[in-house]
Amino acid sequence: MPCPHLPEGFDVTDPDLLQSRVPHPEFALLRRVAPVSWCAQRHGVSGFDDDGYWAVTRHADVKYVSTHPELFSSWTNTAIIRFNESIQRDQIDVQRLIMLNMDPPEHTRVRQIVQRGFTPRAVNSLRTALKERALKIVDEAVALSRDGGSFDFVSNIAVELPLQAIAELIGVPQEDRSKIFDWSNTMASYDDPEFAITEEAGIQASMEFLSYAMNLAAARKECPAQDIVTKLVAAGDSGSLSNDEFGFFVILLAVAGNETTRNAITHGMHAFLSHPEQWELYRRERPATAAEEIVRWATPVVSFQRTATQDVELGGQRIPRGDRVGLFYSSANNDPEVFDDPESFDITRDPNPHLGFGGGGPHFCLGKSLAVMEIDLIFNAIADALPGLRLAGEPRRLRSAWLNGVKELRVTTAP
Numbered sequence: 001m002p003c004p005h006l007p008e009g010f011d012v013t014d015p016d017l018l019q020s021r022v023p024h025p026e027f028a029l030l031r032r033v034a035p036v037s038w039c040a041q042r043h044g045v046s047g048f049d050d051d052g053y054w055a056v057t058r059h060a061d062v063k064y065v066s067t068h069p070e071l072f073s074s075w076t077n078t079a080i081i082r083f084n085e086s087i088q089r090d091q092i093d094v095q096r097l098i099m100l101n102m103d104p105p106e107h108t109r110v111r112q113i114v115q116r117g118f119t120p121r122a123v124n125s126l127r128t129a130l131k132e133r134a135l136k137i138v139d140e141a142v143a144l145s146r147d148g149g150s151f152d153f154v155s156n157i158a159v160e161l162p163l164q165a166i167a168e169l170i171g172v173p174q175e176d177r178s179k180i181f182d183w184s185n186t187m188a189s190y191d192d193p194e195f196a197i198t199e200e201a202g203i204q205a206s207m208e209f210l211s212y213a214m215n216l217a218a219a220r221k222e223c224p225a226q227d228i229v230t231k232l233v234a235a236g237d238s239g240s241l242s243n244d245e246f247g248f249f250v251i252l253l254a255v256a257g258n259e260t261t262r263n264a265i266t267h268g269m270h271a272f273l274s275h276p277e278q279w280e281l282y283r284r285e286r287p288a289t290a291a292e293e294i295v296r297w298a299t300p301v302v303s304f305q306r307t308a309t310q311d312v313e314l315g316g317q318r319i320p321r322g323d324r325v326g327l328f329y330s331s332a333n334n335d336p337e338v339f340d341d342p343e344s345f346d347i348t349r350d351p352n353p354h355l356g357f358g359g360g361g362p363h364f365c366l367g368k369s370l371a372v373m374e375i376d377l378i379f380n381a382i383a384d385a386l387p388g389l390r391l392a393g394e395p396r397r398l399r400s401a402w403l404n405g406v407k408e409l410r411v412t413t414a415p
């Protein structure tokens with residue numbers, strides 16, 4: 001049943017809401033009185049015959065749904081968003097070629113193949129190149145801050161490393177990088193009116209990126225190299241990706257690994273600068289637990305969606321087959337049943353069983369260790385070269401139905 005204590009029509013996927021704040025007080029209420037609660041959705045229905053979703057807000061329930069793909073399918077699209085009606089159907093067909101929206105056994109086959117590119121060894125092999133990048137990015141920001149003026153942390157620091165990490169991972173040559181960065185950023189911003197980038201432009205960028213990635217796969221099949229593309233498209237024990245499958249995988253990486261990590265870094269900086277004692281502690285001790293707390297605190301992906309494959313009981317609520325279920329990671333990550341004092345930003349928090357990378361099921365974030373490495377590298381570089389950074393304004397937030405994003409965060413080294 002809908003939560004009687006929330007204003008009528010309250011919808012967590014309303015982009016206007018997320019543009020101003022993450023609704024933590026409402027999540028707290030839902031966790032307490034209606035942990036699986038029906039929300040009408042006026043802003044983001046994904047073109048199906050229903051008009052809302054079940055908001056799942058407790059840590060235990062989000063984990064349960066994530067780890068039971070036989071009850072809660074990813075097939076009817078995992079994002080709680082609506083596209084322009086005219087391109088809605090095409091979009092959904094395309095979504096299904098992306099592993100995030102697949103169920104076992106198809107998902108299992110693709111995941112086994114792509115995992116080859118994300119072994120600890122594969123991720124670690126990127127460390128030196130990414131460390132150099134992080135130092136360079138921060139060095140350039142040091143130059144910007146010399147006259148004591150303010151600069152934008154997002155565009156000058158947070159944006160570049162996640163893009164470079166994806167480019168390194170798939171072995172994109174230097175000369176092609178600005179092209180793929182443009183496509184990735186266009187794909188990331190097309191739901192934001194401020195950018196005046198239309199949905200068509202977003203789709204055009206994905207199509208160009210897709211064809212670039214497919215050509216890359218074809219080239220590596222012909223002429224193998226020591227990179228992840230070759231690993232994924234060359235025949236192996238667990239099979240290989242076709243050129244098309246590889247193309248869609250790259251598109252997924254450009255979406256899943258780009259804005260998420262950028263926002264984790266930006267929210268992390270904002271959290272540090274709003275909690276100077278934590279920044280001081282970080283500068284002194286560099287605790288290995290910091291990156292996980294940054295991701296818990298930021299929870300860049302507010303929600304993902306599943307669809308019930310049968311009538312099912314969850315949190316005392318009967319969910320009819322075919323109904324959509326929203327997994328609210330932001331709420332789970334503040335559940336006092338699991339986290340002591342969840343409202344405090346504590347970079348020594350350990351254990352930290354947050355669900356920022358997903359609820360531990362088959363779709364658990366493939367890029368988690370890469371993201372954690374990027375966060376560690378950039379904050380180490382900032383703590384060394386820009387230790388006296390301060391906030392020079394409040395963050396300007398992204399308008400989105402499901403991402404906790406920041407578009408601009410002004411910072412300064414001026415006292």
Ligand code: HEM
Binds near residue numbers: 252256358366371
């Ligand atoms: C899946 C979050 C960085 C690649 C996911 C999921 C979440 C998530 C919530 C869905 C989990 C589920 O449904 O159970 C994040 C956050 C990141 C991050 C918060 C940064 C702080 C990355 C990076 C990459 C990446 C850097 C790769 C370059 C993926 C892929 C999937 C995924 C490929 C789909 C896995 C599947 O369907 O099997 N991520 N992610 N992510 N992520 Fe990440």
